[in-house]
Amino acid sequence: MKFNWGTGIVLAFIGFISFIMYFIITMNTDSKYDHDLVTEDYYKQELEFQNDIDKQKNGNALKTNIDWKKTNEGIVILFPEALKTENITGKVFLYRPSNKQFDFDITISLSNHNLLIPDKRLLGGRWNIIVDWQYKGKSYLYKKEIVY
Structure with missing residues (x-):
């Protein structure tokens, strides 16, 4: 397989999307990142x-x-x-x-x-x-x- 600009751009997009998805999943599932409103009402x-x-x-x-x-x-x-x-x-x-x-x-x-x-x-x-x-x-x- 030949590595060219098009392949590099696609790999960069896939890497960036994976990076963002990792943080979204981590912030939603890890309890240490839970933040409530200051007061309930x-x-x-x-x-x-x-x-x-x-x-x-x-x-x-x-x-x-x-x-x-x-x-x-x-x-x-x-x-x-x-x-x-x-x-x-x-x-x-x-x-x-x-x-x-x-x-x-x-x-x-x-x-x-x-x-x-x-x-x-x-x-x-x-x-x-x-x-x-x-x-x-x-x-x-x-x-x-x-x-x-």
Whole structure:
């Protein structure tokens, strides 16, 4: 058999197609390449995005917004001192980007202006804190990325 340009081009195409097919099959069958959406209801959350922006604007309009600090007992979320604690309701959601099994939420129930998230529930590393709360019928949202 004589090797010419036409044979070389056909062999190059066959090699390239084989190379691409190898990666397609590998990415679809190997479990270490599985990547889920960030959250299960991603598209639903996307539709509520403007609502979240409005809630964040409400929080930024306060004299003092929510803050947090790290203590020996865990993370303390500090609510504004000017607000009455009995009128504050909502949830605190802690999201672990590296592993969704560690995600959890806490219902806000305050006796003073601080909410403690215990150290035993938190692993070292990056966390996203989302505080979705209401005060006298007005909704607020606080988001923060922290390293614990």
